[in-house]
Amino acid sequence: MNRAVKLALAVAAIGSLLAIFLVSALPVRAQEQEKVELKIQLPKPMFIGTPRNIKTPNLEAITGKPRGPFFVPKGTELVSLKKPVTSSDPQPVIGELSYVTDGEKSGEDGYFVELGPGPQWVQIDLKQPYLIQAIVIWHYHSQARVYRDVIVQVSEDKDFVSGVVTLFNNDHDNSSGLGAGRDKEYIETNEGRLIDGKGTKARYVRLWSNGNTSNDMNHYVEVEVYGQPVK
Template sequence: MMIVIFHAHKYLGRIINWMIFAGNLLVLPVLVNAQELAPIEVRLPYPMFVGTPQDFDVPNLESPLGSSRPSFLAPVGTKNVALEKYVESTDNEPIVGEMELVNDGDNEAYDGSFVELGPGRQHITIDLEDTYEIYAILIWHFHKKARVYKDVIVQISDDPDFVIGVETLFNNDHDNSSGEGVGKDLHYVETHEGKLIDCRGLHGQYVRLYSNGNTSNDLNHYIEVEVHAIPVK
């Protein structure tokens, strides 16, 4: 009996120590995660039209904010890591421009600033060359005139083939016509502010963007894509 009590006390001490240790573990991540935040740096292009027209025949159209987009906060050191990285496309021979235009740092709407991909569903994949903690993706499809692009889907993965570990961060394909699942996100009118997608610090090396034509034609365009991220520690 004495032996049992002795052992119970011995284990009680261990249990208390473990509870203190576990308590610290619960507190520590909160302290570690309290990173200093700052607005990400986004240089906006010259606006080609005023206001955000809403006369488009598409379902689930986002209402314009009526003011400029608020600053987006991310950990200090977050920057565009997509600049001049390799971009692959389902259309190897763009109708207009080259794939390099997707991430050459120029987001202006002028002629010569966009790449035009063939009709229907197309996607591009940016290889960031390493796994990053991604906070925001910014997309400018085309903003010379107001348009809505269809089946905009944004995914990140560490798998270049997007078979395993795929995170879908945005999907406005309401009828699953692009086959990546029904998307609940809203259609939006392209403006000079581009579309900012909150990526919540998820990890990935590859960023894939789908589209399936737009309200003016069935072609696909990219002026610029930015991926604001920090290296994974």
């Protein structure tokens, strides 16, 4: 066999190996990365028009437009429904902690849980780790208001001592003491606020707030966590 033939055979062999690799690897990757629009069931809006007189230093621009689509990997599902909820305020002033994950999102009275004043958190135990793609929060949506120091963290540690990832933090002046955040404050609506989970692996989700522009109390109508099981 002369050198040219040997070289041609070697190139052919490498080429076919590469082809096998590409054919076997590509469909898996394409499947993993296939994105679909996240479908979120929204409650009925409770107010319309321009929010009145909200004075707060770190508010995002109000567009009045609906939230655009949010895309998640195919196979992402609601993983928080009816999951257990704990809180820094274990005895809510109004309602029950279970309201946070009961699937009811109405803005009417009787659907929100009220926690005491000052910085408070609620925590959802997803019962197993998930790749978290999105968290949607409805604090209270029958009146335009801004909740202070909204901080969303995830962890595999139920005490949030180690491995804590902060996904959202709009406490621009660090008044809640968890570190200053760069996210903007926002007005509550029936759309809730969608936080990008960025595929973070975690079992527990902890959400902080520190009163709001109408009163010092903390409220939740519902929190939804969307994720994929960890394989």
